[in-house]
Amino acid sequence: MSARPALAALAGVALVLGGALSGASATAATDDAPPAVVSLGDSFISGEAGRWQGNGYGDSxxxxxxxxxxxxxxxxxxGKCAHDPKRVYGSSYDNGCNRSDSAEITHVTSVRVNGTTYPIAPAxxxxxxxxxxTTAAVHKSSFKGEEVQLVQLDRFLKGDGVGKRKVxxxxxxxxxxxxDFSGIVKTCVGKFLTYRYCGTEQFRAEVRQRIASLESALTxxxxxxxxxxxxxxxxxxxYRLxxxxxxxxxxxxxxxxxxxxYNDRYLKTGGCPIYDKDADWANQGIIPGLLSAITSAAGGTAQVMxxxxxxAGHELCAKGVRAARQGETPANPIPEAEGEWVRWIGVPLVGQGQVQEYMHPNAYGQRRLGSCLAAFANTERTxxxxxxP
Known part of the structure; x- marks a missing residue:
């Protein structure tokens, strides 16, 4: 990426923030403008892996x-089909942003703000x-050929090309x-394939330091x-953040x-190439650590979900759920209640989809996250x- 686009994006953010600091005049959309909701950030809200409704393992x-x-x-x-990921991800498939049609924000039909409930149209x-x-892509750096996300938000707030909306x-x-959560997972998978644990005390300490350093970037x-x-x-x-x-x-x-x-059959039938001990570390250390950093950064200025x-009960490889099986079709897929809500780790298979989809909420998982957000959006809670589930 050349320096010129990055500088232009940074200048755009500076103008946005500079206006707020200097008291420059700005006019928000009037209250009778159509209400809108917006999602910012990474793959867990963009809709990555929304292409998949459950997991069909093996050589299917x-x-x-x-x-x-x-x-x-x-x-x-x-057994034979044409495939077009843009049916799910639209044009965002071209640069890998992978904003799916089942992304979390698409499930929010109304939001309650300051005592009033506003209906939200799909558009x-x-x-x-x-x-x-990363946090930088949200507020200060261009990413994957796109403007800083807050510059894009500013354009939307101004009604560029779509007319005024009230966010x-x-x-x-x-x-x-x-x-680098994906790098942590990659390390653990690599260790599993060579019959070793990844969660050594040295590695855990390094990850704890990364999480500790995250709070300031989130703030x-x-x-x-x-x-x-x-x-x-x-x-x-x-508005609510x-x-x-x-x-x-x-x-x-x-x-x-x-x-x-570990063996080839294990992976081809859906096994997770991570030791239980390492999964426990992720579940009991990394996930709570991220929540703590997010909660601290939010303070009293943002709400936390x-x-x-x-x-729970629908994780990848969990007991009580299953993979899709022969005879199930797009029109009659594995029921959501019986399936995994997370995209598989297809090692060493590469025949289905993209590696970047691995371990992300699939279409069923995104529906679940969407229901969580929709429920929160219609409360007065902070x-x-x-x-x-």
């Missing part, structure tokens, strides 16, 4: 036993989030990429969101339906825990 081609929502024009046995649920984004809810999911991001809104003429009582945590995506010890035995247990 075609529609992958009905799990591939990008499959179309299939033959009678669903007014804006998804600016991008898979892989009533902003939802932010960010921080996982700042601590700066939250302040920048408010600065953008204030520069557009909004008062704090006119929600920062969400991350869900547990792997079952802990005793809840994994697969044995801890705790998603830790949102997938904190919300989305418990076991």
């Amino acid at each position: 081609g075609g529609s992958a036993y009905g799990t591939d929502r990008a499959a179309h024009d299939c033959d009678g046995g669903e 007014d649920r804006l998804n600016i989030a991008c898979s892989g984004a 009533r809810l902003i939802v932010l999911s960010v921080g996982g990429n700042d601590i 700066a991001t939250i302040n920048a969101v408010h600065g953008t809104m204030e520069a557009a003429g909004y008062g704090r009582s006119e 929600v920062v969400q945590s991350y869900p547990v995506i792997l079952p802990g010890t005793g809840y994994n339906r697969y044995p801890e035995t 705790d998603l830790s247990d949102a997938f 904190a919300f825990t989305c418990g076991r």
Whole structure:
């Protein structure tokens, strides 16, 4: 990326925030403008892995036993299909932002703000989030060829190309990429494939330090969101800013339906290539650590939605749920209640979808997160825990 686009993006943010600091005049949309909601941040809210409704393991081609929502024009046995990921991700598939049609924000039909409930039309649920984004991508750096997310938000607030909207809810999911969570997972998978644990005390201490360093970046991001809104003429009582945590995506010890035995068949039938001990560390250390950093950064300026247990019983490889099986189709897929809500880890298979989709909420998981957000949006609460389904 050249310096010129980055400088231009930074200048845009400076103008937005500078207006708020200098008291420059700005006019927010009037209260009779259509109300809108916006999502910012990373893959856990952009809709990454929304292509999949459950997991069809092994050598299931075609529609992958009905799990591939990008499959179309299939033959009678669903063994051969055409595939078009843009049916799910739209044009965002081109740069890998992967904003899916089932993303969390698409499930918010109304929001309650300062005693009033506002209906939200489908066209007014804006998804600016991008898979892989860090806090920097939200408020100060261009990413994947796109402008800073808050610059994009500012354009929306001004009604560029769509007309004025009154933004009533902003939802932010960010921080996982700042601590390189995907790299942590990659390390654990690599260790599993060589019969070793990844959660050594040295590595755990390094991850704890990453999480400890995250709070200041989150605080700066939250302040920048408010600065953008204030520069557009909004008062704090006119909208809600929600920062969400991350869900547990792997079952802990005793809840994994697969044995801890690595072989090709294990992976091809859906086994998770991570030891229970390492999954326990992620579930009991990393996820709570991120929630703590998010809660501290939010302070009294943003609301917090705790998603830790949102997938309980439907994690990847969990007991009590299953993979899709032969005979299930896109029109008659594995029932949501019976399926995993997290995209598989397809090691060493590469025939289905993208690696970047691994371990993200699939279409069923996004529906669950959407229901959590919709429930929170219609309360007067400032904190919300989305418990076991």
